[in-house]
Amino acid sequence: MHPFDQAIELTERDQGLHGEAPLAYWNMVGPYGGITAAIVMAAVMRDPRREAEPLALTVNYCAPVQRGPYEIERSLVRTNRSTQHWRVEMIQTDPKTGEPMVVVQAMAVFGARRDLWSGRAAKPPTAASPEGLARRRGSDEIAWFQRYDIRFDRHPFKSPPDEPVLHWVRDDPPRPLDSIALASLCDTFFPTLFARRQTVVPVATVSMNIYFHVGAAELAAVGDAWLLGEGRSNAYHRGFFDAEARLWHGEQLLATTHQVMWYRQ
Amino acid sequence: MHPFDQAIELTERDQGLHGEAPLAYWNMVGPYGGITAAIVMAAVMRDPRREAEPLALTVNYCAPVQRGPYEIERSLVRTNRSTQHWRVEMIQTDPKTGEPMVVVQAMAVFGARRDLWSGRAAKPPTAASPEGLARRRGSDEIAWFQRYDIRFDRHPFKSPPDEPVLHWVRDDPPRPLDSIALASLCDTFFPTLFARRQTVVPVATVSMNIYFHVGAAELAAVGDAWLLGEGRSNAYHRGFFDAEARLWHGEQLLATTHQVMWYRQ
Numbered sequence: 001m002h003p004f005d006q007a008i009e010l011t012e013r014d015q016g017l018h019g020e021a022p023l024a025y026w027n028m029v030g031p032y033g034g035i036t037a038a039i040v041m042a043a044v045m046r047d048p049r050r051e052a053e054p055l056a057l058t059v060n061y062c063a064p065v066q067r068g069p070y071e072i073e074r075s076l077v078r079t080n081r082s083t084q085h086w087r088v089e090m091i092q093t094d095p096k097t098g099e100p101m102v103v104v105q106a107m108a109v110f111g112a113r114r115d116l117w118s119g120r121a122a123k124p125p126t127a128a129s130p131e132g133l134a135r136r137r138g139s140d141e142i143a144w145f146q147r148y149d150i151r152f153d154r155h156p157f158k159s160p161p162d163e164p165v166l167h168w169v170r171d172d173p174p175r176p177l178d179s180i181a182l183a184s185l186c187d188t189f190f191p192t193l194f195a196r197r198q199t200v201v202p203v204a205t206v207s208m209n210i211y212f213h214v215g216a217a218e219l220a221a222v223g224d225a226w227l228l229g230e231g232r233s234n235a236y237h238r239g240f241f242d243a244e245a246r247l248w249h250g251e252q253l254l255a256t257t258h259q260v261m262w263y264r265q
Numbered sequence: 266m267h268p269f270d271q272a273i274e275l276t277e278r279d280q281g282l283h284g285e286a287p288l289a290y291w292n293m294v295g296p297y298g299g300i301t302a303a304i305v306m307a308a309v310m311r312d313p314r315r316e317a318e319p320l321a322l323t324v325n326y327c328a329p330v331q332r333g334p335y336e337i338e339r340s341l342v343r344t345n346r347s348t349q350h351w352r353v354e355m356i357q358t359d360p361k362t363g364e365p366m367v368v369v370q371a372m373a374v375f376g377a378r379r380d381l382w383s384g385r386a387a388k389p390p391t392a393a394s395p396e397g398l399a400r401r402r403g404s405d406e407i408a409w410f411q412r413y414d415i416r417f418d419r420h421p422f423k424s425p426p427d428e429p430v431l432h433w434v435r436d437d438p439p440r441p442l443d444s445i446a447l448a449s450l451c452d453t454f455f456p457t458l459f460a461r462r463q464t465v466v467p468v469a470t471v472s473m474n475i476y477f478h479v480g481a482a483e484l485a486a487v488g489d490a491w492l493l494g495e496g497r498s499n500a501y502h503r504g505f506f507d508a509e510a511r512l513w514h515g516e517q518l519l520a521t522t523h524q525v526m527w528y529r530q
Contacts, residue, residue: 055505056472056525058323060372062343062350077367078327082504082527083471085327087352087370102342105352105372107325109472109525113503116530119461121426122499161386196384206348207321207374209474211507211525213500234387234511235478235518238378239347240320242476242521244509246499253500256507258523260321260374260476262347265381 002175003147004184007035008042010072017043017072021065025144030064032144033205034187040088040106041183043072051084053215054179055111060207063103066092070103084110113215124248127153130168130226147172148188156195164232165190174224179212182219182247186210186257189231189245193263196236201265206240209258222249239263267440268412269449272300273307275337282308282337286330290409295329297409298470299452305353305371306448308337316349318480319444320376325472328368331357335368349375378480389513392418395433395491412437413453421460429497430455439489444477447484447512451475451522454496454510458528461501466530471505474523487514504528 007022025035037059044050070092077085090104130151138145153166169188175181191203231245243259272287290300302324309315335357342350355369395416403410418431434453440446456468496510508524 056325058372058472058474060321060350060374062348063345077370080328083327085325085367085370102350105342105350107323107370107372107472109325111471111505111525111527113505116504116528117462117501118503119501120499121457121461121497121501123427162388192386196386197382206376207323207372209323209523211523213502213507215503232386234385234521236382236384236386237478238383238480239381240376240378242478244521244523256499256509256523258474258476258509258521260376262376263381 004175008038020069021067025147027144034184036104038180038184041180043074043088044086044108045180049076052110052112054212056109057183057210059106061205062105065103082112122253124251125166125230127166127228156190161196164230167229168226169229170226176224177219177222182255183210186255189229189243192233193236193241201263203261203263206260206262211256213253269440273303284335286332290412292409299449301369303445303449306445308339308353309351309373314341317375317377319477321374322448322475324371326470327370330368347377389516390431390495392431392493421455426461429495432494433491434494435491441489442484442487447520448475451520454494454508457498458501458506466528468526468528470524470526472525476521478518
């Protein structure tokens with residue numbers, strides 16, 4: 001079983017949905033934010049009431065996810081002809097009080113794709129082939145770095161600050177793409193603040209937003225190919241900064257994603 | 266009283282928060298989406314438990330808001346040292362069943378701004394002065410067009426499809442800026458699909474995301490000045506398309522905003 005599929009495993013028990021915070025995707029003080037987004041998406045994707053294809057996912061990180069068990073609460077808020085709206089919470093026991101606490105709150109929208117005129121406005125950037133680029137070196141102590149093979153077209157520390165950061169990315173070991181994996185891949189972008197300051201400072205994602213631009217059949221056709229990410233920021237202001245990014249497979253835009261991140265220093 | 270302040274008026278009664286769908290900001294089949302986002306933001310801004318400044322707001326439009334009364338349910342999900350997380354729902358009576366129905370679900374995050382290094386990555390676009398540009402003509406039957414003075418630097422139908430659409434915007438009559446008004450202004454962007462197709466087709470916002478890049482003091486300093494909007498789309502795909510946009514006051518980035526919209530034809 002691929003470590004990603006182990007990490008998003010959920011068990012139905014006592015009328016609840018239960019999982020275990022995935023150590024294989026651990027970051028510094030909790031799981032990598034992308035795997036948390038994937039767990040939220042998996043909880044809805046596997047619900048028999050779910051209709052249509054992922055369209056939008058917003059994940060708000062309310063508190064660090066702790067080691068150990070969590071429960072997922074999901075509510076189907078509304079089903080329309082073209083869209084379906086969900087609310088999802090991840091709940092753990094507060095280690096201080098012993099009471100339940102919401103560590104993640106999220107909303108997901110699903111949309112029925114139709115055979116209508118389609119077009120693209122954004123164009124993919126050009127980058128050197130991933131085979132000739134070096135893999136991003138990460139501390140062995142940070143587990144999630146081992147789960148993704150990330151290769152910068154040019155290291156962000158050496159890129160002009162006005163240009164987007166380009167990175168190739170795929171699961172390690174490779175895994176066929178689906179919308180759950182895509183949600184996690186949307187958090188692999190390099191925090192541009194590090195490049196801007198030319199040093200690593202403490203940062204944490206507060207909120208992540210993802211728009212899915214293709215459906216299940218198109219994602220399945222990607223297989224385990226390299227994806228190209230293009231990320232930039234607009235503003236770093238008094239403790240918070242944003243990121244906006246695109247994930248491409250060749251000429252096809254798979255997802256656009258946005259974050260607001262907390263920083264210190 | 267300014268029509269905007271009337272539109273966002275909420276009354277506490279029977280342990281609930283109540284309002285009336287604002288006819289002064291009516292769009293075609295419901296209120297203009299921006300005024301709904303403003304109502305959500307107002308509900309939290311005026312809660313005595315609210316701490317710090319708006320950071321992120323995601324509004325999911327689950328069903329058209331009907332004429333008549335609505336109720337707001339707001340939950341304070343979590344307060345941390347640097348962030349505060351809220352959930353908000355707008356509820357109306359389903360005209361078909363007589364049961365309560367969620368017409369809007371939203372999440373808001375507030376953040377404590379600190380005296381830290383700040384910087385900007387995006388640069389404002391250049392546009393002709395608004396005084397010399399014509400006001401956007403809109404049907405007299407669409408009320409919200411009367412509430413905003415919108416002036417295109419170049420009409421979107423005449424702009425190259427790869428370039429962002431630039432528009433000046435302010436309340437009509439002018440009104441001092443705050444985060445609630447800013448939330449509404451984030452929905453004034455022209456649907457690029459119209460320009461791409463060179464015709465108006467049915468569209469509706471499914472989800473809107475806003476990141477606030479400045480705090481209350483900086484917004485107050487803007488007063489009722491013109492804001493410059495810069496909007497573009499990445500993909501139109503089988504019934505849904507995205508928008509990403511920035512709102513500027515001079516050199517200062519006030520907000521970035523993203524939407525996913527449904528379209529037909």
